[in-house]
Structure formats: structure tokens, C-alpha cells
Amino acid sequence: MRLENKIALVTAAASGMGRAGVIRFAAEGAKIVAVDIDQKALDSVVKEITQAGHEAIGLCADLSDDQECTRIITQAVAQFGGIDLLWNHVGHPGFSKVEDIEPENYAITMDLNIRSVFMTTGAAIPQMRARGGGSILFTSSIAGLIGSPFSPLYSAAKWGVNGFMASLAGRLAVDNIRVNSVCPGVIDTPMMKTFMARPDQETDGEANLAMMKSMIPLQRVGRPEEVANTALFLLSDEASYITGVALPIDGGFVSK
Numbered sequence: 367m368r369l370e371n372k373i374a375l376v377t378a379a380a381s382g383m384g385r386a387g388v389i390r391f392a393a394e395g396a397k398i399v400a401v402d403i404d405q406k407a408l409d410s411v412v413k414e415i416t417q418a419g420h421e422a423i424g425l426c427a428d429l430s431d432d433q434e435c436t437r438i439i440t441q442a443v444a445q446f447g448g449i450d451l452l453w454n455h456v457g458h459p460g461f462s463k464v465e466d467i468e469p470e471n472y473a474i475t476m477d478l479n480i481r482s483v484f485m486t487t488g489a490a491i492p493q494m495r496a497r498g499g500g501s502i503l504f505t506s507s508i509a510g511l512i513g514s515p516f517s518p519l520y521s522a523a524k525w526g527v528n529g530f531m532a533s534l535a536g537r538l539a540v541d542n543i544r545v546n547s548v549c550p551g552v553i554d555t556p557m558m559k560t561f562m563a564r565p566d567q568e569t570d571g572e573a574n575l576a577m578m579k580s581m582i583p584l585q586r587v588g589r590p591e592e593v594a595n596t597a598l599f600l601l602s603d604e605a606s607y608i609t610g611v612a613l614p615i616d617g618g619f620v621s622k
């Protein structure tokens with residue numbers, strides 16, 4: 367098994383790619399700490415993992431709150447004795463507007479995409495050092511690799527995530543902690559629908575999805591499991607010589 371005896375914490379784990387990730391990591395031998403704001407969906411994924419004979423706990427937390435971002439690390443350590451793998455998957459689709467954006471819309475986009483990830487990682491680093499190493503993964507986006515005209519604020523946040531990742535990769539190598547990002551393209555989850563039809567966007571969601579699909583060389587949207595497979599590889603010891611990488615999982619979108 368590829369994650370045998372590893373303790374893995376995943377945020378935004380009750381839906382989409384995070385859900386696919388915790389199910390996959392558990393099947394590969396990891397003890398799972400699944401974190402999400404949605405208690406019901408969290409209960410469902412934890413039940414699925416434990417019924418399959420694997421170990422998992424769910425922690426309900428609003429990760430726009432700094433204290434919650436650190437509490438989840440403390441609770442994971444109290445439950446399982448440490449933390450080896452951290453996938454900071456939580457994020458926010460952001461808004462389209464630049465002119466006249468509401469301050470609270472700016473705040474929630476930056477809080478969930480950057481601030482929360484910074485806080486959770488800061489709490490996890492000493493725990494990983496204490497165990498002699500670890501692996502940290504961030505979820506950026508193709509919008510963190512190229513400028514997205516639809517998502518200026520989201521792009522700014524996800525470029526920030528990749529900047530944070532690259533900085534930490536250099537800083538934490540001495541501690542045997544590897545740090546990488548996944549950069550999903552258009553992936554079929556509830557958030558994908560929000561991306562295509564944001565409340566402050568004037569264009570039509572269906573038309574936006576069709577336009578995005580036409581720009582993907584593999585000619586389809588991605589599945590959450592395809593991102594989970596990549597996350598598994600980057601978090602596992604199979605990627606032992608990989609750190610500081612922002613890897614697109616996008617059907618070729620950014621290659622053109």
C-alpha cells in the first residue's frame with residue numbers, strides 16, 4: 367500500500383476532489399482526518415471509509431476562521447498522534463468583478479484560498495518536523511498558472527498559493543518536508559458549476575462551460591478521481607524527489 371501508516375489530513379474533504387482523495391488515500395493505508403464545513407456530507411464520507419474497513423475521523427470546521435484552521439491540526443494530532451500528509455484543498459471560486467467589488471466578496475475569496483491555507487500549514491509544520499518529515503500539497507488551479515479573464519481575484523489568490531508553495535519547498539527541504547501543488551483545470555464537481563455561472567458574472571454558465579471544453583485538448587472535463595490519483599502520487603514516497611512543483615491536471619489546457 368502506498369500510504370501505509372501515514373496520517374493524512376485533507377480539507378474540503380466532503381465533496382468533489384477532496385472526497386475522492388480521502389477515499390483513495392484510505393484504501394492505500396492512510397489514517398484519514400477529513401475536514402469540511404458540511405457535517406452531513408462529512409458523516410457520509412467518513413461512513414463510507416470506515417465501512418470499507420479503514421480508519422477515518424471527520425472534523426467539522428469553518429476554515430475562514432483562523433482558530434478553526436489551527437484547531438483541526440491539534441485535534442488530528444490528539445486523535446492519531448501526529449500528521450504526515452496535509453492536502454490543503456479548501457478554496458473559494460471568487461467573483462468576476464474588479465470594479466466595484468464588495469469588500470466582503472474580496473475577503474472571503476482571499477480568506478479561503480490563501481489565509482486559511484497559510485494558517486493550517488503553519489500549525490502543521492512543527493508537527494511534521496517532530497516526526498522527521500512530511501508532505502504538503504496545495505490545490506491551486508490552472509488560474510494560478512495563467513491569467514484567467516473570468517477570475518481576476520481567484521487567479522491572484524491561486525498564483526499566491528503557488529508562490530507560497532514554492533517558497534515553502536525551499537524553506538522546508540531541510541526538514542525533509544516536500545511541498546507541491548496540484549493545478550486542476552475544469553473538474554466535474556459542484557464548484558465547477560459555480561465557476562461557470564458566478565452570481566456577478568454576466569455571461570451564461572452553459573455557454574461558458576461549452577467554451578472551456580472547446581479549449582481542452584483532451585476534449586472533456588476532468589473527473590475528481592483523476593485529481594485524487596495525482597494527489598496520491600505527490601503525497602506518497604513515490605514522489606520522494608519531487609518538491610516545489612505546480613502540476614497541471616487539465617487535459618492539456620495550459621500546454622497550448
Ligand SMILES: NC(=O)c1ccc[n+]([C@@H]2O[C@H](COP(=O)([O-])OP(=O)(O)OC[C@H]3O[C@@H](n4cnc5c(N)ncnc54)[C@H](O)[C@@H]3O)[C@@H](O)[C@H]2O)c1
Pocket residue numbers: 377378379380381382383384401402403404407427428429430455456457458459478505506507508549550551552553554555556557558561
Ligand atoms: N472544480 C474545479 O473545476 C476546480 C478547478 C481548479 C481548482 N479547484 C479548487 O479545488 C478546491 C475545491 O474544489 P472542488 O471542486 O473539489 O469543490 P467542491 O465544490 O466539490 O467541494 C468544496 C468543499 O469545500 C467545503 N467548504 C466550503 N467552504 C468551506 C469552509 N469555509 N470551511 C471548510 N470547508 C468548506 C464544502 O462544504 C465542500 O465540501 C478549491 O481549492 C478550488 O479552488 C476546483
